[in-house]
Amino acid sequence: MGKRDEILSLFPDGLKGRMKPVLEDVAHLNEIRLGVNCPCRIIREGCEYFLSPKGMCLTERDGAWQITAREIEDIVNQICNYSLYAFENELRQGFLTVQGGHRVGFAGKVILNTDGSVRNLSYIRFLNIRISHEILGMADSVLPDLFEQEELRNTLIISPPGCGKTTLLRDLIRQVSDGTKERQGQQVAVVDERSEIAGSYQGIPQNQVGIRTDVLDACPKTEGMMLLMRSMTPRVIAVDEIGSEEDLAALQRVAVCGTGVLATMHGYSLKDAEDKLGKSKNLFGRFLLLTFQDRKRSIRIYDVEKHLLQETAL
């Protein structure tokens, strides 16, 4: 099934016709945002458009397709294969990964437990369909600098949201796992708490993460790292969006065992990341700072002494 059909299959028969024209250009599509009584919005190459009832992209909201509650319910049913109960945990988390690794975010009325934690979502009224785009080869120019004496240095990718740190991490995982002409592949384990790295659907990675990669999907990072260390004996462990003290403590334990680490963190600068890392800042031997300005992505690579090793456009 191609990407176009994967997205199209999320919509019930009655709405497929509206989505078809816009999905012809699925390669440049980032998001489809749907909300009850709101115009359907399409985010394409970072720009927002409105969708007409005939499936045409409009720059103005006048004449845009206003979505009804019934249409949202039909789409949710379609996404969940008429089996909402089977996706209870995913709905509680607020998102679901579908075939192809695309993610559907949900919002609506929250049902709480007596202790105030989220029990589930009812009256789902807003959807955000994020189309997964892999960039194979994104890590080509970066990878050689991450090795020292043929050993992968623990690496932290730092960037603000939306700059592509998960995309870069995914390609790093793939290349470390598959190996390159210069280096042999290594056993990699991924703790994919939010199903963003491998984009697993029914436990099967939908994105290319390499032939020597084991994926633990939808598992909390700290538990996942320990579990994988015990069960899969990886040479490298990869995790997305670290930040809490528990994450850092678990990473320390992983590093003590001699396993390499590939991780990402939200941050705007090296200093920002250092502040968040606290005592764990010596854990990493390489820091990759990603920025995205004027539609151009660039990366700076620093070593453990914070010396700039390379600055390159991606």
Added chain:
Amino acid sequence: MSAVMGSLLVILGALGFSVSLCQEYRMRLALLKRIRGVYEYMEFQISYGKLPIPEILRKLSIKDELCFQQEFGRIARRMEEGQDLAVIWKEELEAPLKKSGLRQKEQEWLLAFPTKQGFLKGQAQAESLNEIRRELEEGIESLQREQKNRNKMIMSVGVAGGVLLSILFL
């Protein structure tokens, strides 16, 4: 001699007709029990396995002891292609149910399945299917009672009819 043989054949024919009528009842009953089995299986897989509907249907499609295996397999495949459950359920099952000899109300017990979807909790979803299963259970019990009485009546009427016809022919 030929008159006696003819009379015997008429009586045997009437008896055969009665048996075939009784058989039709038995087959209806057997199919209803299999549909009940389908619902029991679904409830179990929903409550304990938390499996989505297409996966349950795919499992049902390889269960020989139940019914409509091919149809369930096709529905699962079409659901995964993104087609509407209510539409494909009707398209795939309406025709074989009509051929099955089940009464309209009995067919509805299986055709109503898509209207019972949409619950967030597995337990609630299974309960909603349990409602249909309870109705089905009552239907089976009443058909079983009816079958016992009807069988006796059909056999008696059949044999008596055969005897009467043979007397008339003689």
